[in-house]
Amino acid sequence: MSSERPPALLAALAIVGVAFFILPLAGLLARAPWQSALGELTTPEALTALRLSFVISLAATALALLLGVPLAWIYARVPFRGRDLIRALTTLPMILPPVVGGVALLFAFGRRGLFGQALDAIGIRLPFTTFGAILAATFVAMPLLVLTVEAGLRSMDRRYEDAARTLGAGRWIVFRRVTLPLIAPSVFAGAVLCWARALGEFGATITFAGNLPGTTQTLPLAVYIALETRPEVAIMLSVVLLAVSLAILVAMRDRYLRAF
Amino acid sequence: MLRAQIAVRLGTLDLDVAIDVAAGEIVAVLGPNGAGKTTFLRALSGLVPLDAGRVTLDEVVFDDVSTGIHLAPERRPIGVVFQDYLLFPHLSALENVAFGLRARGASTKNARAAAESWLDRLDLGPYKEARPRALSGGQAQRVALARALATEPRLLLLDEPLAALDASARGAVRRDLRRHLASFDGIRIVITHDPLEAVALADRLVILESGRVVQTGSPAEVTRRPRSRYVADLVGVNLFRGIATAGHVALRGGAAIQSADGVDGEVFATVHPRAVALHRARPEGSPRNVWRGHASALDFQGDRVRVGIEGEMPIVAEVTPAAVRELDLAEGGEVWVSVKATEISVYPA
Numbered sequence: 357m358s359s360e361r362p363p364a365l366l367a368a369l370a371i372v373g374v375a376f377f378i379l380p381l382a383g384l385l386a387r388a389p390w391q392s393a394l395g396e397l398t399t400p401e402a403l404t405a406l407r408l409s410f411v412i413s414l415a416a417t418a419l420a421l422l423l424g425v426p427l428a429w430i431y432a433r434v435p436f437r438g439r440d441l442i443r444a445l446t447t448l449p450m451i452l453p454p455v456v457g458g459v460a461l462l463f464a465f466g467r468r469g470l471f472g473q474a475l476d477a478i479g480i481r482l483p484f485t486t487f488g489a490i491l492a493a494t495f496v497a498m499p500l501l502v503l504t505v506e507a508g509l510r511s512m513d514r515r516y517e518d519a520a521r522t523l524g525a526g527r528w529i530v531f532r533r534v535t536l537p538l539i540a541p542s543v544f545a546g547a548v549l550c551w552a553r554a555l556g557e558f559g560a561t562i563t564f565a566g567n568l569p570g571t572t573q574t575l576p577l578a579v580y581i582a583l584e585t586r587p588e589v590a591i592m593l594s595v596v597l598l599a600v601s602l603a604i605l606v607a608m609r610d611r612y613l614r615a616f
Numbered sequence: 617m618l619r620a621q622i623a624v625r626l627g628t629l630d631l632d633v634a635i636d637v638a639a640g641e642i643v644a645v646l647g648p649n650g651a652g653k654t655t656f657l658r659a660l661s662g663l664v665p666l667d668a669g670r671v672t673l674d675e676v677v678f679d680d681v682s683t684g685i686h687l688a689p690e691r692r693p694i695g696v697v698f699q700d701y702l703l704f705p706h707l708s709a710l711e712n713v714a715f716g717l718r719a720r721g722a723s724t725k726n727a728r729a730a731a732e733s734w735l736d737r738l739d740l741g742p743y744k745e746a747r748p749r750a751l752s753g754g755q756a757q758r759v760a761l762a763r764a765l766a767t768e769p770r771l772l773l774l775d776e777p778l779a780a781l782d783a784s785a786r787g788a789v790r791r792d793l794r795r796h797l798a799s800f801d802g803i804r805i806v807i808t809h810d811p812l813e814a815v816a817l818a819d820r821l822v823i824l825e826s827g828r829v830v831q832t833g834s835p836a837e838v839t840r841r842p843r844s845r846y847v848a849d850l851v852g853v854n855l856f857r858g859i860a861t862a863g864h865v866a867l868r869g870g871a872a873i874q875s876a877d878g879v880d881g882e883v884f885a886t887v888h889p890r891a892v893a894l895h896r897a898r899p900e901g902s903p904r905n906v907w908r909g910h911a912s913a914l915d916f917q918g919d920r921v922r923v924g925i926e927g928e929m930p931i932v933a934e935v936t937p938a939a940v941r942e943l944d945l946a947e948g949g950e951v952w953v954s955v956k957a958t959e960i961s962v963y964p965a
Contacts, residue, residue: 513702515702518663518689518702519702520719521688521690522661522662522663522689522695522696523690523715523716524691524716524720525715526690529719533715533719538705540706
C-alpha cells in the first residue's frame with residue numbers, strides 16, 4: 357500500500373477526531389487510583405457486580421444464539437411477504453434508546469403489562485429479576501448477532517449445500533453439518549459483538565430489571581451508582597469495562613469490518 | 617436406462633431437452649457457455665424444479681410434473697461431481713468421502729472404513745486427513761469423484777470435471793478420469809464445454825445450444841457431419857445450409873455451390889478450410905465453384921494461415937504463409953476463391 361500525504365485540513369480534523377476519543381480515556385486513566393486498584397475492585401459490591409455482569413451477558417449471548425441464528429437463517433433464505441418490515445422491527449433495538457426498550461419490555465412483561473399478568477398467573481415474574489436483566493440485555497444485543505449471521509449466510513457459497521443434498525443429506529443435516537460450520541466465523545463474530553453489547557447494557561436493564569445489588573446490578577449500573585458515593589470504585593470498574601471492550605475490538609477488527 | 621424430458625425456464629434460459637441414456641453408457645453434454653448445461657445437470661439432480669417433463673431412472677420416477685412427483689435430491693440414487701468440486705472445506709478428505717454414507721445412515725465406523733477403501737482405490741491413501749485446500753487440483757477432483765461414488769449411485773453426473781485444473785495437469789487427470797469412469801458401471805453424464813474432454817471421455821455426444829439439443833451421436837458422427845455453427849467451429853470446418861437439387865445447393869443468403877454428393881432437399885454442406893483455394897485472378901480449369909471476395913482477417917497459426925473471406929459467400933481458407941506472400945494478400949484485398957465439387961460434403965439437415 358502506498359502512503360499518501362493528507363491535505364492539512366483533513367489531517368487537522370482527523371487529529372481533533374482522535375483527541376475527542378482519547379482525552380476522556382486519558383482523564384479516566386489519570387484519575388484511576390492505581391495504588392489501591394486491587395482493593396477497590398475486590399470490594400464485595402464490585403465483585404458481585406462483576407460476576408453478575410458476566411453471568412447476564414453470557415446468558416444473553418446464549419439466548420441470542422439460540423433464537424438469533426434461526427432468525428438469521430429465515431431472513432437470509434426464506435423470502436416472505438413483510439420480511440423487510442419484520443427484519444426492521446427486530447433490528448429496531450439497535451437504534452432505539454435502550455431506556456425506551458426497557459419501558460416497552462415493562463409494559464409487555466411487567467406485572468401490569470400486556471403479557472405480564474398472564475405470566476404472573478403461572479408464577480413467572482420477569483421484572484426486577486436476574487432473568488429480566490438477561491431478557492433486557494438480549495433485547496438490545498441480539499440484533500447485532502442476527503445481522504452478522506445473516507450477512508454470513510448471504511455471502512456463503514450455497515452450492516456446498518447443494519452438494520450435501522446430492523450426497524443424501526436432508527435439510528437439517530445440511531444445516532448442522534455444512535451450513536453452520538461454513539458460517540462459523542460469522543456466528544462467532546456475531547456472538548462476540550452481542551456479548552460486548554450485552555456487557556455494556558445499561559438503559560433497558562435499569563428500566564426493566566431495576567438496580568438490585570446481587571440480582572440485577574451489573575457493572576455499568578454499579579459504575580453509575582458508585583459515581584455518587586465512591587468515585588474511585590466507579591473509575592476502577594470503568595477501567596475494567598474499558599479493558600474488556602478494547603480487547604474485544606482489537607481481537608475482532610477484521611471480522612467486524614468484514615461482517616458489515 | 618435414464619429417460620429425461622426436461623423443461624425449465626430460468627431467467628433468459630429456456631431449456632427444453634429430451635435425452636435417453638442406456639445403462640452403462642457414458643454421455644457428454646457439450647455446448648457453449650450459457651447453453652443450459654449446468655441447469656440440465658441441476659434439474660437431473662433435483663436441485664432445480666422442472667416446469668414440465670418427466671425424469672425416470674430405471675423404475676424410479678425422479679420427476680413427473682403432470683402428477684406432481686418431485687423426488688428430493690437427497691433421495692435420488694445419484695452422485696454429482698460439481699464444477700470446482702465443492703469439497704467441504706471444514707472436513708478432511710476422508711470425512712468428505714464419508715459424508716454421503718453418514719447422511720444416508722451408516723455408522724461412523726462403517727462410513728470411515730468405506731471412505732478409506734474408496735480413497736485407496738483412487739490412489740489417495742496418503743491424503744486421508746488432508747483438508748481440501750491442501751490438495752492439488754487433480755487430487756481434489758479424485759476426492760470429489762470418491763465422494764460421489766461412495767454412496768454407490770446409479771447415475772453419476774460430472775459438471776466440467778477438468779475446468780478447474782491448470783492446462784498442464786489436464787491431460788494426465790483426463791486419462792485418470794477416463795480410467796476411473798470406465799470402472800463405474802452405472803450411467804455417466806459429463807457436462808463440458810471442451811470438445812477434447814467430451815471426445816476423450818464419452819461414447820456419445822449430446823450437443824446443447826440455447827437450451828436445445830441440436831445434435832447427438834458418436835464423436836465420429838458429430839465431427840463428420842456437424843449440424844450447427846457451434847459444432848462446425850469446434851471441428852474447424854465451414855458449414856453452410858441450403859436446399860439441394862441434383863448437386864446444386866442454393867444457400868441461404870443467395871449464393872449457390874455445386875457438389876458431387878447426390879442428396880436432395882434441406883441440407884448441410886461442409887468444406888474443410890484446406891480445400892479452399894485462393895487465387896489472384898479468376899482461375900481457369902475444372903473447379904465448379906468460383907467466386908470473388910475480400911480477405912477480411914489473416915490469422916497466422918505457425919506454419920498455416922487461416923484467411924477469412926467476405927463476399928457473397930463468406931468462407932474460411934487455410935493456406936501456407938508462402939501462399940499469402942505469393943498472393944500478396946492483405947486484409948481487405950480482393951481475392952478469387954475456388955472449391956472443387958468433390959471437396960464439398962452434403963448431408964440432410
